Amino acid sequence: MPPNSNNAEFYAILLSKYRPKVIETEAENKAAISIAEELEHKRLRTPEEDVLLELLVTLIEKFEEEYYPLPKHESHSMLLHLMEAQNIKEEDLVGIIGSHGDVSEIVNGKRNIGKEQAKALGEFFHVSPELLT
Missing domain, CATH: 1.20.1280 (Monooxygenase)
Incomplete structure (x- = not known):
């Protein structure tokens, strides 16, 4: 303003x-x-x-x-860091970024974080979604 x-x-x-x-x-x-x-x-x-x-x-x-662009694989590390820093467990993300299976695959690095999931996680963690894409 x-x-x-x-x-x-x-x-x-x-x-x-x-x-x-x-x-x-x-x-x-x-x-x-x-x-x-x-x-x-x-x-x-x-x-x-x-x-x-x-x-x-x-x-x-x-x-x-x-x-200083973040390498793409850093999004997974960032998610793990945010979860640890805020004492968030996998089950806390169910419904925010998908089903239990979706969350498990993302947290374990078997699936990339999608654009909409990054947006939801950004809102949840109060960070820019770009940190998670």
């Missing part, structure tokens, strides 16, 4: 201070991450700082998706 016109001047000051742009190098990525972390950990962010943080996260994600 863009800042309203009353706060456009403050947003312009933030933009001139941080000068966000399309990230093209690892150094630029590290700098953007540093700024994003600074904003993320700020106790009380203004709406303009929220907009800037969202912009930086988008730029960082774009750079990292292009330069």
